[in-house]
Amino acid sequence: MGVEQNGKTVVLKHDSGASVEVYLFGATVTSWKVDGEEKFFLSSKSSLDSSKPIRGGIPIVFPIFGAPPSSPPEYAALKQHGFARTADWSVDKVIMDRPEGVSVRFVAPPPPSEFKHSYKLAFVVTLAAHQLSTDLHIINEGKEEFQFQALLHNYLAVPDAKKLSVEGIDKGTRYKDKTQNFKELIWPGEPLTITQETDAVFQKLETQELKLDYGNGKGLNVRFRGFEDCTIWNPQEKGKTMADMEDGGWERYICIEPGFVREFKYLQPGEEFLGQQVLTIF
Numbered sequence: 001m002g003v004e005q006n007g008k009t010v011v012l013k014h015d016s017g018a019s020v021e022v023y024l025f026g027a028t029v030t031s032w033k034v035d036g037e038e039k040f041f042l043s044s045k046s047s048l049d050s051s052k053p054i055r056g057g058i059p060i061v062f063p064i065f066g067a068p069p070s071s072p073p074e075y076a077a078l079k080q081h082g083f084a085r086t087a088d089w090s091v092d093k094v095i096m097d098r099p100e101g102v103s104v105r106f107v108a109p110p111p112p113s114e115f116k117h118s119y120k121l122a123f124v125v126t127l128a129a130h131q132l133s134t135d136l137h138i139i140n141e142g143k144e145e146f147q148f149q150a151l152l153h154n155y156l157a158v159p160d161a162k163k164l165s166v167e168g169i170d171k172g173t174r175y176k177d178k179t180q181n182f183k184e185l186i187w188p189g190e191p192l193t194i195t196q197e198t199d200a201v202f203q204k205l206e207t208q209e210l211k212l213d214y215g216n217g218k219g220l221n222v223r224f225r226g227f228e229d230c231t232i233w234n235p236q237e238k239g240k241t242m243a244d245m246e247d248g249g250w251e252r253y254i255c256i257e258p259g260f261v262r263e264f265k266y267l268q269p270g271e272e273f274l275g276q277q278v279l280t281i282f
C-alpha cells in the first residue's frame with residue numbers, strides 16, 4: 001500500500017499488488033498493473049517530456065472534445081481536446097490509503113489567461129484490487145454560466161483488437177460516425193467489433209456500462225455516471241499517419257471513452273459536475 005511521488009509521476013500501490021502510475025503532466029494515468037499485467041496501452045513513440053499530450057493511458061479531454069467549435073471565441077481559439085491534458089496538475093490530497101482502496105485527488109492549475117472562466121477542475125484516482133475508478137469534478141466558481149465538454153480518453157490494452165468485442169451499446173442508440181463525416185446513425189444493438197477504421201460518438205447511452213471482451217474469456221467492464229456519451233476509437237488507418245503511434249499500435253488497444261461530448265454541458269454558478277469512469281476486470 002502507499003502513494004509515492006517521484007518528481008513527474010505519482011504511483012499508487014494497493015495491498016493486492018495492483019499499481020497505478022499518474023503523470024502530473026495532464027494528470028494522465030499511464031499505467032495500471034494487476035497481477036503483473038498492464039491494462040493500458042502506451043505508445044512506445046509517445047513523448048513523455050511534457051512537449052505533447054501523452055499517447056496512451058487516460059488523457060483528460062476538457063473543456064472541448066475534438067476540433068474547436070467556431071464560437072464562442074475563447075473556445076474557438078483552443079487546441080483539439082482542450083488544455084487539461086497538457087496542463088501541469090498537482091497532488092491535492094491522499095484521500096484514502098487502506099485495504100479498501102488507495103485514492104489520490106489531483107487538481108488542475110488555473111486556465112490559460114485567454115480562457116476567462118473561473119472553475120475548479122479536480123481528478124480523483126482510486127485503485128482497488130481489480131478496479132480503477134477515475135472521477136472528474138468540475139465546479140463553476142464564476143458568476144456566469146460555464147459551458148464545457150469533458151471525456152476520459154482511455155486507451156485499453158487488448159491482446160488483439162481484431163478479436164475483441166464491445167457489448168452493451170443499447171439498440172437504438174444514436175451515434176455520429178466520424179469516419180463518415182459525422183453521419184448520424186442508429187446502433188442496431190449488436191456487439192461492436194473491429195473490422196475497419198472505427199471512430200464513433202455514441203450519444204446518451206441508456207445502459208452506462210460496456211463490456212470489453214478480449215475474445216479470450218478475459219476483459220473489463222467500463223461503467224460510467226455523469227458522463228452520458230461514449231466515443232469508441234480504433235485508428236486502423238489513421239494510426240499510420242500519427243507521428244506518436246507505434247507501428248501496428250491499433251491492434252493492441254481500443255479506446256472506450258466515457259464523456260459528455262454530444263453538446264456542451266452547462267453549469268450554473270456554484271454548480272458541480274461529476275463524471276465517473278469505473279474499470280473493473282473480469
Ligand SMILES: O=P(O)(O)OC[C@H]1O[C@H](O)[C@H](O)[C@@H](O)[C@@H]1O
Binds near residue numbers: 178233
Ligand atoms: O490525436 P488526438 O488529438 O489525441 O485525438 C485522438 C482521437 O480522439 C478521439 O477518440 C476522437 O474521436 C478521434 O477522432 C481522435 O483522432
